[in-house]
Amino acid sequence: MLDTRSVCRAAATCSMFNKCAMDSLCYQYIDLTSAETKVNNSVVFAMVQRAAKNLQSLKLGIQPVALRGTRFCQSMVFAAHNPVDTSSFSWHDRRSEQEKMPCFLTRSCLLPLTLGNGAIGGLLRQLHLYNIDAMDTTTLCTALSVCRSLFDFAVVGLNVNLKQTLKSLSSFCPCLEHLFFESSGIGGDESLKSSTCFDIVNGCPLLSSLTLRGFKLNDHKVQILLKGFQHLKLIDFTSAYTLTGIFLRSLSNCGYDLRLEVLILRDCVHLREVEVDKFLSVILQGECKNLRYLDISNKDGLATAGDCFERSYNPSHVSIERVFTERPEVHLVAEFPIDKSFGDLEEAIDGQGGSNDSTPYTLSPMSLEKSFSMGSSDGSYNSDPDSGEDLQDIGCTFYEEFSDGAEYFMP
Secondary structure, eight states: OOOHHHHHHHHTTOHHHHHHTTSGGGGSEEEEOOTTEEOOHHHHHHHHHHHGGGOOEEEEEOOOTTTTTOOOOSOHHHHHHSOOOGGGOOHHHHHHHHTTSOOOOOGGGGGGGGHHHHTTGGGOOEEEEEOOTTOOHHHHHHHHTTOTTOOEEEEESOOOOHHHHHHHHHHHOTTOOEEEEEOSSTTOOOOOOHHHHHHHHHHOTTOOEEEEESOOOOHHHHHHHHHHOTTOOEEEOTTOSSOOSGGGGGGGSOSSOOOOOEEEOTTOTTOBHHHHHHHHHHHHTTOSTTOOEEEOOOTTOEEETTEEEEEESSTTHHHHHHHHHHOTTSEEEOBOOOOGGGSOHHHHHHHTTTOOSOOOOBOOOSOOOOSSOOOOSSOOOSSOGGGOEEOSSOOOOOOOOOSTTOOOOOO
């Protein structure tokens, strides 16, 4: 029941503890994401081999400070009432933080999953990969080709192709229910095509949680995903570059009982004020009955009709206030800080009594209840990169409930 590092230390204490730590059941849930520990391929290989067919969860790489310690329960009921608060950290903060720590893993770290005709990877339920710089698309897709029982897949900061990865998931992972994919750069991956959207819809029909952060997603592709995944309860398109919000119209005319509980459209630079206002009107009419959390915040404001360079920092004021009063069960987050770089500097200063500080515009009436701890976005890793422990000669384990209805951990 100890965490990975604690069992590693216990295994090095005495021969009795070391013998206990060699049990394959100690390696069902391998979590080697600590930034304070130096982990290389041989460590991963040894632990995966010890787990053998008992392996159910594998987490590798350097997890960003802002995401470390965040407990994201994959129970959608829990997520709706205790959603992830993404307002405390920005995309750029996460990128700068994760680049401070070297990753000792290479693309071969996933090789053990494919050995023996994929006997080990075939039973894997959860795979999370964070900021493994050496990982490439071919190696990742090869590993996914044997993970036919994969239930929960997360990728953060890997330089891999979205289109090819989704094709592999659609071809080999029919049991997938939770997908979290964060790009290594904002809007840098343009590989997603409409045909790929159809492939993932047909190949992974059970998907209930979909997160695609930092990709170029137009409204047509999103509509394909929404129409195809009829079990979706959570959608997160943070920093989707070309998303305008037209797809929101289809949420009220989907033709079936919409199960969506969480919708996050934070910092989508082309998101239009008029589309947001129309969607809020739909919510006020009683549509989207299952919706419990909506984030339309944007650090640069919303785009006005037809021009993404003209920004609105006070959008849909009346509609937002009405949602608070008429649909109190919906936790609406609408934060629009005044960005003086877009102009109107003198008006902004006069309106704040001469203050030079940006003031966030928010109409959220309540603070988000946090049943998990959120990492700081302005900090660095707590320990010296060179002070990490070497796990070459000691074992480790990671215990976690992993049965139906249990809580899982997501970025």
